[in-house]
Amino acid sequence: MKIIKRNGSEENLTKKKIFDSIVKANDCVAEDERLTRKQIQRITDAVAEACEQFEEPVHIDLIEDMIEKKLMEHSAYDVAKRYISYRYEKERVRNNKNLTDKLYAKNVVNQNANVDEFSFGGRIGEAASYVTKEYALNHLISPMAKANHINNEVYIHDLDAYAVGSHNCLSIPFDDLLAKGFNTRQTDIRPANSISTALQLTAVIFQVQSLQQFGGVAATHLDWTMVPYVRKSFAKHYRDGLKYIRNIENIDWINVEDKDLSIDDKFYDDEAVKKYAMDKTLHELNQSVEGMYHNLNTLQSRSGNQLPFTSINYGTCTLPEGRMVIRALLEGSIKGVGKFHKTSIFPCGIFQCGKGINRAPGDPNYDLFRLALQSTAQRLYPNYVNIDWSGNEGYDKNDPRTYSSTMGCRTWSAWDINGLGFMKDGRGNICPVTIIMPTLAMEADRDVEKFMALLDKKIGEAKDMLLERFDWICSQPAKSAKFMYENGTMYGYVPEEGIRSALKHGSLAIGQLGLAETLQLLIGKDHTTKEGMELAKRIEQLFSDRCNKFKKDLKLNFGVYYTPAENLCYTAMKKFQEKYGVIKNVSDKEFFTNSIHVPVWKKMSPFEKIDIESQLTGYSRAGCITYIELDTGAKHNIDALETFVNYAMDKDIPYFAINVPSDTCMDCGYQDEINDKCPQCGGEHIQRLRRVTGYLTGDYKTAFNKGKQDEVEHRVKHSDSMKDWK
Numbered sequence: 001m002k003i004i005k006r007n008g009s010e011e012n013l014t015k016k017k018i019f020d021s022i023v024k025a026n027d028c029v030a031e032d033e034r035l036t037r038k039q040i041q042r043i044t045d046a047v048a049e050a051c052e053q054f055e056e057p058v059h060i061d062l063i064e065d066m067i068e069k070k071l072m073e074h075s076a077y078d079v080a081k082r083y084i085s086y087r088y089e090k091e092r093v094r095n096n097k098n099l100t101d102k103l104y105a106k107n108v109v110n111q112n113a114n115v116d117e118f119s120f121g122g123r124i125g126e127a128a129s130y131v132t133k134e135y136a137l138n139h140l141i142s143p144m145a146k147a148n149h150i151n152n153e154v155y156i157h158d159l160d161a162y163a164v165g166s167h168n169c170l171s172i173p174f175d176d177l178l179a180k181g182f183n184t185r186q187t188d189i190r191p192a193n194s195i196s197t198a199l200q201l202t203a204v205i206f207q208v209q210s211l212q213q214f215g216g217v218a219a220t221h222l223d224w225t226m227v228p229y230v231r232k233s234f235a236k237h238y239r240d241g242l243k244y245i246r247n248i249e250n251i252d253w254i255n256v257e258d259k260d261l262s263i264d265d266k267f268y269d270d271e272a273v274k275k276y277a278m279d280k281t282l283h284e285l286n287q288s289v290e291g292m293y294h295n296l297n298t299l300q301s302r303s304g305n306q307l308p309f310t311s312i313n314y315g316t317c318t319l320p321e322g323r324m325v326i327r328a329l330l331e332g333s334i335k336g337v338g339k340f341h342k343t344s345i346f347p348c349g350i351f352q353c354g355k356g357i358n359r360a361p362g363d364p365n366y367d368l369f370r371l372a373l374q375s376t377a378q379r380l381y382p383n384y385v386n387i388d389w390s391g392n393e394g395y396d397k398n399d400p401r402t403y404s405s406t407m408g409c410r411t412w413s414a415w416d417i418n419g420l421g422f423m424k425d426g427r428g429n430i431c432p433v434t435i436i437m438p439t440l441a442m443e444a445d446r447d448v449e450k451f452m453a454l455l456d457k458k459i460g461e462a463k464d465m466l467l468e469r470f471d472w473i474c475s476q477p478a479k480s481a482k483f484m485y486e487n488g489t490m491y492g493y494v495p496e497e498g499i500r501s502a503l504k505h506g507s508l509a510i511g512q513l514g515l516a517e518t519l520q521l522l523i524g525k526d527h528t529t530k531e532g533m534e535l536a537k538r539i540e541q542l543f544s545d546r547c548n549k550f551k552k553d554l555k556l557n558f559g560v561y562y563t564p565a566e567n568l569c570y571t572a573m574k575k576f577q578e579k580y581g582v583i584k585n586v587s588d589k590e591f592f593t594n595s596i597h598v599p600v601w602k603k604m605s606p607f608e609k610i611d612i613e614s615q616l617t618g619y620s621r622a623g624c625i626t627y628i629e630l631d632t633g634a635k636h637n638i639d640a641l642e643t644f645v646n647y648a649m650d651k652d653i654p655y656f657a658i659n660v661p662s663d664t665c666m667d668c669g670y671q672d673e674i675n676d677k678c679p680q681c682g683g684e685h686i687q688r689l690r691r692v693t694g695y696l697t698g699d700y701k702t703a704f705n706k707g708k709q710d711e712v713e714h715r716v717k718h719s720d721s722m723k724d725w726k
């Protein structure tokens with residue numbers, strides 16, 4: 001019979017191993033308390049016989065429990081005692097080793113591309129994370145949840161944040177906070193009264209809110225949000241213009257900035273002064289946008305020397321002030337940060353594409369869409385979110401807070417069953433789990449019908465795991481996240497009802513990993529084939545039907561989630577390989593394919609990739625992303641980029657991104673795709689920027705885990721499959 005060892009691998013259990021382990025304990029007790037060889041053999045036989053009843057491999061813990069029990073039954077109390085303390089000691093040493101590895105940054109695996117695990121903060125964070133994960137697994141979650149997590153069936157994300165009961169991510173209602181001001185622990189902040197203050201406070205609010213949770217923070221319509229503050233700045237500069245150009249001081253509109261007049265208002269009737277005010281306002285705006293980009297790339301506020309994961313959505317505001325903001329954000333993105341104008345990693349820019357707004361020549365913001373494409377060609381950002389996505393149908397055209405917007409990584413707030421409708425502000429993802437489908441395919445003996453039945457069961461258990469965690473999160477006191485509950489950054493909070501009143505508007509995400517490998521196991525082909533796609537749709541329909549039912553029955557926002565699996569794509573594969581070995585087209589690499597994505601090594605054009613993935617993205621309500629890979633030719637091919645984005649939007653893709661190589665020579669600042677050496681200075685110190693999840697990260701060769709590195713190396717350029725490219 002087989003046992004499962006602590007590292008997940010399997011091994012044959014021999015009688016000799018049982019015998020030897022009892023002998024070790026036996027040798028440590030007083031001579032007159034010792035068992036004879038014959039007695040030890042009898043106990044060994046009893047354990048071995050008890051093991052025969054198991055058809056499946058058994059975890060080593062269970063075998064050790066059994067040995068303990070048999071020792072007691074044979075009245076060998078001292079030996080049993082010795083055996084127990086021997087086990088405890090071994091466990092202590094094991095835990096200690098894991099903990100010291102984290103404290104001294106040994107065996108670093110880059111679980112999260114944006115944490116510096118070698119830094120002091122990173123070491124504390126990783127060590128704490130190890131301890132809190134163990135605690136959650138062993139003392140907090142149910143045996144069902146623990147078994148699913150350990151068996152590589154249903155993965156619990158951010159387990160280190162489980163015990164304290166914090167939640168994942170949030171779209172912050174910046175309109176409210178900037179207009180009303182807000183409280184922090186030490187002070188209160190007055191409402192913003194200029195564009196420079198508003199953008200500075202935006203960075204501050206991002207920072208503070210990100211400490212109330214474990215995931216990302218987003219602004220859902222930053223262009224609209226900033227309109228009043230551009231107006232305030234303009235009014236002030238206009239007043240200054242009157243004073244210094246026209247020598248007019250005694251005017252009765254001291255507080256004109258409170259009147260929220262458009263910069264086009266006929267009130268501003270002096271052309272020369274108006275020109276002055278406009279120049280000053282633009283200068284202020286550009287400076288503060290640059291300041292925001294630098295702030296969000298430098299202020300590492302989380303333990304682990306981690307930047308907050310920030311995202312900004314924009315692109316639909318057609319008011320002159322909103323257009324100014326969009327232009328400044330895009331120009332800032334193109335300009336880059338620092339001495340060498342490197343691509344800024346945060347915030348993740350997301351351009352909101354809408355029919356009649358910015359997608360075609362003649363649309364009021366078409367020029368800005370073109371500028372966005374230029375930025376993408378060079379900086380990978382912005383990504384593109386689809387205002388007209390069928391999954392957001394019914395949103396309020398008069399309220400930009402309900403427009404399609406997303407967290408950079410991909411989590412999405414769908415229609416709220418608890419009354420907030422299509423509101424995106426003040427809501428977010430509460431927590432996700434991910435079903436590792438290839439494991440289920442193996443457990444179902446690679447039989448389609450058995451797999452579907454098992455998947456159904458596991459979707460149900462995933463729901464229970466989320467409910468378990470949701471209840472735990474809801475049981476936390478509001479004072480654990482004062483900034484959030486005192487300032488109403490999460491909507492719906494009623495103090496008398498507890499924090500559940502706010503959390504119930506968030507989403508509970510049932511994710512998935514490795515559709516492509518699952519289909520290979522079940523039918524020997526993936527969803528780039530007709531049969532593969534048919535089965536893929538059947539699988540996704542099941543996910544979707546179940547989530548819709550849970551949402552209705554339990555009055556909570558369950559949704560299908562196409563998981564990023566940044567770390568999981570690798571760790572799940574390692575566990576899978578230990579258990580099932582190398583299977584061709586399934587586990588013959590270092591990573592599982594992201595959610596429903598087409599495998600990264602499949603050669604096809606961008607259009608073909610969009611055609612395939614767009615058939616499945618409609619099942620998701622808790623977030624997904626589709627990306628294509630292009631070569632550096634993208635820089636000179638903005639028309640082609642426009643075609644790709646519009647094609648994706650027309651195919652009803654909710655969230656779309658374009659990957660282009662972005663390498664920077666750290667010696668001279670040269671930027672392009674660079675092979676081994678910089679063509680300009682011959683330097684070999686090259687930063688290679690690549691996308692992970694929906695965000696970017698630093699050099700993938702040092703910041704990514706082995707699985708993601710391997711995935712990057714496997715990626716083909718979809719532009720290679722287009723004959724008229726370049």
Ligand SMILES: [Zn+2]
Nearest residue numbers: 665668678681
């Ligand atoms: Zn160089």
